[in-house]
Amino acid sequence: MTSPAFDALRARRSHSKVTDEAPSRAELEHLLTAMSSIADHSGLRPWRIIELRGDARRSLGEGLAKAAAKQETRSHKESDAEKHISKAMRAPLVLAIVVSPKPSHKVPLWEQEAVASGVAHSLGLLLHEAGWGSIWRTGPLTRTKAVRKAHGIKKPEYLLGWLYVGGIPDRDKTPKPRKPLDVTKHLSSL
Numbered sequence: 001m002t003s004p005a006f007d008a009l010r011a012r013r014s015h016s017k018v019t020d021e022a023p024s025r026a027e028l029e030h031l032l033t034a035m036s037s038i039a040d041h042s043g044l045r046p047w048r049i050i051e052l053r054g055d056a057r058r059s060l061g062e063g064l065a066k067a068a069a070k071q072e073t074r075s076h077k078e079s080d081a082e083k084h085i086s087k088a089m090r091a092p093l094v095l096a097i098v099v100s101p102k103p104s105h106k107v108p109l110w111e112q113e114a115v116a117s118g119v120a121h122s123l124g125l126l127l128h129e130a131g132w133g134s135i136w137r138t139g140p141l142t143r144t145k146a147v148r149k150a151h152g153i154k155k156p157e158y159l160l161g162w163l164y165v166g167g168i169p170d171r172d173k174t175p176k177p178r179k180p181l182d183v184t185k186h187l188s189s190l
Ligand SMILES: Cc1cc2nc3c(=O)[nH]c(=O)nc-3n(C[C@H](O)[C@H](O)[C@H](O)COP(=O)(O)O)c2cc1C
Pocket: 012, 013, 014, 015, 135, 136, 137, 138, 139, 160, 161, 176
């Protein structure tokens, strides 16, 4: 038994290497309109996405470099900053996924984070279906002050990581072999 949603999910894969092509702002907006159907307790929409293109990606790299320098005991080297900046420039479009908690007596933070996570997963799926490559990246510096500041994010908002998005290189336009899932380990009955 298959269906368009089943087939799209089975075909989904991440792409760590992408080309310089990227979805336009208009295409991105179109894909995001689908998020009106994401399961969302009380419909709080506790998420937002920050688009980083061009030099805006440098701010991410500089934020990561600053955060790393703070954590490292050895002295911070200029080359380290360049390393973080070039990592942030690995894709033409970087989408920062932000949990944007809303005051609620009914919906705790973990439920709101689950909504934002659903958005990130679904957006990756929709991008793939539309022919774009993406990969969800995080890392130990994701929730540091310097990285938050680089995005203009203030508490209580926080990051869930980034979708690095771009074109799929021809050599990677292939299905990704998957280890079969042993459903008995993931589905049980009481
Ligand atoms: C919340 C989250 C954070 C992740 N962080 C990273 C990361 O920092 N670096 C990385 O290489 N992969 C990271 N991944 C995994 C990749 O996004 C991707 O799923 C993995 O490379 C496997 O590829 P696939 O999605 O095609 O199975 C993360 C995934 C999730 C869901």
